[in-house]
Amino acid sequence: MTSSRKRFANLNAVIGASPMIAVAVGLYIFGIAYSIALSFTNSRLLPKFDSFAGLANYERLWSTPSWLVSVHNIWLFGLLVIGLNMALGFLMATFMDRRVRQEDTFRTIILYPYAMSLIVTGLVWQWMMDPGLGIQESLRNWGFEGAAFAPLASPDTAIFGVVIAGVWQGSGVTMAILLAGLRGVDEDIWKAARVDGIPIWRTYVFIALPMLRGALATAFVLQAVGVVRIYDLIIAITGGGPGIATEMPAKFVIDHITSRINVSLGMAGATMMLIPILVLVAINWYVDWRRKRAALQAIG
Amino acid sequence: MTAIAAHETVLEASGPRPRQVSAARIGVYAFLITAALFFALPLYVMLVTSLKGMPEVRLGQIFAFPSAPTFEPWIKAWSTACTGRTCEGLTPGFLNSVKITVPSVIISIIAAALNGYALSFWKFRGANFFFGLLIFGAFVPYQVVIFPLIIFMREVGLFATLPGIIIVHTIFGMPILTLLYRNYFSALPEELFKAARVDGAGFWRIFFYVIMPMSVPITIVAIILQVTGIWNDFLFGIVFAGRENLPMTVQLNNIVQTTTGIREHNVNMAATILAAAVPLAVYFISGRWFVRGIAAGAVKG
Incomplete structure (x- = not known):
């Protein structure tokens, strides 16, 4: 009686969770396997599994200029954006934590870019960095004749223009996450530090910052996932140009499965994009495993 | 209770702290206001640009307030701007x-x-x-x-x-x-x-x-x-x-x-x-x- 009832209940639970099961298995096992498999074929417009191409697509990938530029860009962009967002986010969070007046107003202004589409972000900054009518021209009209602020116009500096837009859009989130973390830090620590005469900035850097490990990791992972996916911002702000100066892996893949009609080369790129994520997941597992092992050893 | 009171007297006794604090306060607000300006600027630029006529936009004064605000660009963007083949706006x-x-x-x-x-x-x-x-x-x-x-x-x-x-x-x-x-x-x-x-x-x-x-x-x-x-x-x-x-x-x-x-x-x-x-x-x-x-x-x- 009980066992049959339980089985019936479980069946309902499986039905309820069927969307999750379908997506998990269909997309994240079968889909990923399908993409990786395609990277070893000669598919152009449609998937074709009749000929095995070996590593030919990967060899081609790593000799395709736009892919090489993409990989270089994603590292440069990722390090700069994540670094700046973390630093700026932490600074803003600590300053906001100093019991400022109008905290809600500051937070609203700092975080609103995150509510908008990356297309909007890209278009606004494209306009502000316009070499003819943007900020540069305004500065020159004000009398700063030598003013230069049109990074998007030159292949050498375009990526830094994209970085500015990325920091503008993303540093508010880091601030919000770290501020929430700071609010969770025990009040007594501030009192203790004050009693001991430790300067406030040292308390933040040497006491609060290490206690924010969890919040920092969260902010980092969120940023990293966003960087690997970056597509919309590039489309809006430069379209990958000038030339191929701001190409990104995500755009490379989409271009190759749509307009460039070379699915297998695109899938080789997609497979490469999966690797950093797999490394992150593996590190996460390893840390968990070690923690569990340490806990077990502590017990006996 | 007494312990807390004792701590507070210790804090109050530490000489030139108030002035130091107020200088730091100015620094805190200066930083936050600068940051807020950086974040608010693009929204401001979007707004003033959208309210200008094209001749005024061509003056190259991206931060200037529109001299004769007009909603024409908004109407055009909403209903007649062209997206490649059609011209129905957004x-x-x-x-x-x-x-x-x-x-x-x-x-x-x-x-x-x-x-x-x-x-x-x-x-x-x-x-x-x-x-x-x-x-x-x-x-x-x-x-x-x-x-x-x-x-x-x-x-x-x-x-x-x-x-x-x-x-x-x-x-x-x-x-x-x-x-x-x-x-x-x-x-x-x-x-x-x-x-x-x-x-x-x-x-x-x-x-x-x-x-x-x-x-x-x-x-x-x-x-x-x-x-x-x-x-x-x-x-x-x-x-x-x-x-x-x-x-x-x-x-x-x-x-x-x-x-x-x-x-x-x-x-x-x-x-x-x-x-x-x-x-x-x-x-x-x-x-x-x-x-x-x-x-x-x-x-x-």
């Missing part, structure tokens, strides 16, 4: 975005709430494996799974259709929303669930009559997350929606990047504000709820 894009966003938000939230409910109260064998896989999916770049999804949608005849794009949004919203609901449900008192079981209520009854009425706060967070996320989407819209259903972001990009004729920056900026209006309204109205959504979504399972 209106069709707005309507498409509504048609995509409303059903996507509802369906994705119901699916995720069911997942979270099954995961929290009705653990079945393998549940954690599927959940772990789903969370792994939250980190997978879209580009890795987008092509198999295109092929699947084409096979079932939903590629480039409205139902197709709704399913795609439901799929990609699932990892984060399921996590959100699972975490919320596991914090609910289990006695409540057990009491309903004792009263003879089954899986679906408990879900609809006990759990969902208690899930209003998390559902508000989920709605905020999904409305802004889906409205702002560009990639899925351009790949899966089909030419008839292109969302507002795609049409905005088409309007601005259309290179035929002169670039009307004032119309472009009006269009940009119009496309950002819905998520911005959600953001300003929801206030702290939006922040809660970020924090909830960011917490690792």
Whole structure:
């Protein structure tokens, strides 16, 4: 009686969770396997599994200029954006934590870019960095004749223009996450530090910052996932140009499965994009495993 | 009590502190105000540019207030600006975005709430494996799974259709929303669930009559997350929606990047504000709820 009832209940639970099961298995096992498999074929417009191409697509990938530029860009962009967002986010969070007046107003202004589409972000900054009518021209009209602020116009500096837009859009989130973390830090620590005469900035850097490990990791992972996916911002702000100066892996893949009609080369790129994520997941597992092992050893 | 009082006297005794503090206060506000200016500037530039006529835009004074504010660019952006082939402004894009966003938000939230409910109260064998896989999916770049999804949608005849794009949004919203609901449900008192079981209520009854009425706060967070996320989407819209259903972001990009004729920056900026209006309204109205959504979504399972 009980066992049959339980089985019936479980069946309902499986039905309820069927969307999750379908997506998990269909997309994240079968889909990923399908993409990786395609990277070893000669598919152009449609998937074709009749000929095995070996590593030919990967060899081609790593000799395709736009892919090489993409990989270089994603590292440069990722390090700069994540670094700046973390630093700026932490600074803003600590300053906001100093019991400022109008905290809600500051937070609203700092975080609103995150509510908008990356297309909007890209278009606004494209306009502000316009070499003819943007900020540069305004500065020159004000009398700063030598003013230069049109990074998007030159292949050498375009990526830094994209970085500015990325920091503008993303540093508010880091601030919000770290501020929430700071609010969770025990009040007594501030009192203790004050009693001991430790300067406030040292308390933040040497006491609060290490206690924010969890919040920092969260902010980092969120940023990293966003960087690997970056597509919309590039489309809006430069379209990958000038030339191929701001190409990104995500755009490379989409271009190759749509307009460039070379699915297998695109899938080789997609497979490469999966690797950093797999490394992150593996590190996460390893840390968990070690923690569990340490806990077990502590017990006996 | 005495200990606290003693500490306070110690603090008050430490000489020149007040002046030091006030200098630091000025520094704090100076930094925050500078930061706020950096973040506010683009919105200001968008607004003033959108209210200028083209002759004034060509003066190259991007920060200047419009001398004769005009709503012409807004009207043009909304109803007559050209997106490559048609000249209907952003209106069709707005309507498409509504048609995509409303059903996507509802369906994705119901699916995720069911997942979270099954995961929290009705653990079945393998549940954690599927959940772990789903969370792994939250980190997978879209580009890795987008092509198999295109092929699947084409096979079932939903590629480039409205139902197709709704399913795609439901799929990609699932990892984060399921996590959100699972975490919320596991914090609910289990006695409540057990009491309903004792009263003879089954899986679906408990879900609809006990759990969902208690899930209003998390559902508000989920709605905020999904409305802004889906409205702002560009990639899925351009790949899966089909030419008839292109969302507002795609049409905005088409309007601005259309290179035929002169670039009307004032119309472009009006269009940009119009496309950002819905998520911005959600953001300003929801206030702290939006922040809660970020924090909830960011917490690792």
